[in-house]
Amino acid sequence: MLPTCREAAQQLSDNIDRPATGLSWLKLKLHLLMCVYCRRYATQIELSAGTVRLLNRVIKPGTESIKKAVSNYQRCKASNNCTEREQKSSK
Numbered sequence: 152m153l154p155t156c157r158e159a160a161q162q163l164s165d166n167i168d169r170p171a172t173g174l175s176w177l178k179l180k181l182h183l184l185m186c187v188y189c190r191r192y193a194t195q196i197e198l199s200a201g202t203v204r205l206l207n208r209v210i211k212p213g214t215e216s217i218k219k220a221v222s223n224y225q226r227c228k229a230s231n232n233c234t235e236r237e238q239k240s241s242k
């Protein structure tokens with residue numbers, strides 16, 4: 152039996168820390184194939200997790216504000232010329 156939307160949403164949140172495997176992974180993927188709402192939620196949660204990972208990587212506590220780091224990242228992305236060195240130099 153496939154998970155409900157509520158169960159799928161919970162699994163998607165749990166996947167950030169420990170990815171689903173085996174049958175639960177398969178059931179989640181099947182649910183996502185059929186459910187546009189959970190697919191959208193999955194996209195949002197992946198974006199949020201990616202942003203948090205990025206902020207953890209580029210921000211050294213006490214040396215730069217979050218606002219400045221995000222602004223640097225957005226400028227890199229907007230110019231479409233963001234190198235790894237530029238990302239690191241924003242530390």
Ligand SMILES: [Zn+2]
Nearest residue numbers: 156159186189
């Ligand atoms: Zn759903």
